[in-house]
Amino acid sequence: MGLELRRVQLQTMAKITFSIFIIVPTIGLSLATDTLGTNRSISHGETLVSSDLTFELGFFTPGNSSMSYLGIWYKFSPRTVVWVANRNKPIADRNGVLTFTNVGNLVVLDQSNGVVWSSKSSRVLRNPIAQLLDSGNLVLWDSSFSSSDESYSWQSFDCPSDTLLAGMKLVLNLKTGLEQRLTAWKSMDDPSPGDYVHSLNYSQGLPQYEVVQVDRHRKIFRTGQWNGVQFVGLPAGSNPANVPMFVYNETEISYMFEVQNRQLFSTMKLNYLGVLQIFVVNRSKSAMWNVMLAFPSDLCDFYGSCGANAICSSNLCECVKGFMPKSPDEWAVRVFSSGCKRTIPTNCSKGDGFMEIKKVKLPDPLEVTLNRSMSLKECKDECLKNCSCTAYANSDITGGGSGCLMWFGDLIDMRMLEDGKYVQALYLRLSASELGIHTYAS
CATH class of the missing domain: 2.90.10 (Agglutinin, subunit A)
Structure with missing residues (x-):
């Protein structure tokens, strides 16, 4: 399992810089307008263009596909498709049409006039207008009223x-x-x-x-x-x-x-x-x-790549203080997903303590409790009283820090951060002996 995860990580990292802008829409005849009314429709080869000439809407056929879709792309970079309407229902030829229904919905029809996509706007429009804005947002509104964000009955930015x-x-x-x-x-x-x-x-x-x-x-x-x-x-x-x-x-x-x-x-x-x-x-x-x-762009970005109770830094994993690799053989060949286990179990009765870890991406909040009103000192006391609490931190750094976030169980997906200006410290529970704390029998 660990070796398979590492293989997937390496394959993905090798492909990260691969350009994704490879979609080639068919550039057709622009209608020289950014709006569409009930008196016209758009077929394959016709487009709407935003008023500042940034975005274009029309039908396109991606890559080696024979299917047709209604989409929006940058006019100056037509390979960069940013929105697709009929993602789930492609048209098998180039006979798609964008038009209106009698209640003002935008629809894409296929060669047999079947509906493959609909805007499903929130109300009936008497005089519907579809407009491609300079932002790349396709909006639907009623020309009987003034156009504003509040008057849009549907917009592609919501989808x-x-x-x-x-x-x-x-x-x-x-x-x-x-x-x-x-x-x-x-x-x-x-x-x-x-x-x-x-x-x-x-x-x-x-x-x-x-x-x-x-x-x-x-x-x-x-x-x-x-x-x-x-x-x-x-x-x-x-x-x-x-x-x-x-x-x-x-x-x-x-x-x-x-x-x-x-x-x-x-x-x-x-x-x-x-x-x-x-x-x-x-x-x-x-x-x-x-x-x-x-x-993700490196090992440390991949979720849980170091396993439990370990911190990732510079593409390497390290068990936090008080922990050791669960599988030393795997760690020796840099397969870290098995994580780390405690070298010395904690023991509440002998006085556990906490070690501060600065500039860290806090563990995933899988098993946590959150109290937004506690101070950091109150959080420490609360965690110390609960023998199952493995770590704590402020939940908010504004105003000098506030809130109490406590973890229970293993700590997953931690990494060291280069910039620690706006991050919390994590306080990890360790046994008294790991911290050099002297305890005395009563």
Whole structure:
């Protein structure tokens, strides 16, 4: 099992820098407009173009496929498809049509006039208008009223494919349960939903984003928890091409990014291999996209690559103090997934203590308790009293630190961080003898 995991990791890392922008839409006749009304439809070879000439919408055939899809791509980079409508129902020829129903829904029809995709807008529209905005958002609204975000009855930004654009959200509505996430393509030539998703995990009340292989129920990568300032496992600092914005309140948890430089374009894409990539292009210089970040990109990014109770650093794993490899033979050949076990069991009655580990991506909150009102001192006392508590940390670093996060059981997916400015320290429970604490019999 450990050897197989290592093989998959090496194969994936070798492919990470492989360009995913290989989809070649058929560039056809533009309708020279960004809007579509009930008096016209779009067939294969016709397109809508956003008013600033950035995005284009039309039918395309990906790679070596013979199937046809309605999609949106960059006009200056037509291989870069950012949204696909009929992912689950491709059209077998080039006779697809985008048009309206009599209640104002956008629909894609196949050669026999069967509906292969519908916008399923929230209300009946008397005078429907579909518009491709400069943001890449395809919106549907009623021309009987003024156009605004509030008046859109449907928008493609609410239905992500495999790509996040500037101004687009990955969101979890805490009241309705509505979730928007990225789903990878099945292959380079097949836009249907693939094996990997990038979504928010909020199961323990601590938001973190994850890449998960759905069919195997296996985590590939996680950002680490939100600590009030950032997701602890992501690089700190801002970039004009990708300025992250995170909302966390009683109504919703959402992530989006903005671009401050008008010459820069950026996308976040989950490719069919399960690699989350952030691309950037400077249009004033070229139309060449460059990979700015990729996750996972090394051994330490892969979820649980070092197994339990170990820390990953510089592509190597090390058992934390007080632990030793469970399988020394595997560790000798750099197969670390078996993890580590304690060298000396803890013993509450003899006075355990804690060791501070700085600049660390905190373990995955699998078996944890969270108390947002406790101080770090109160957290330590509470963990010390509970013999099953293996580690603790502040849950929030703002205002000098607050909240109590306690782990029970093994500690999974830790790594050392280069920048420790906005991260918590982890306090690991060890036996008195490991810490050099002298105890006396009563």
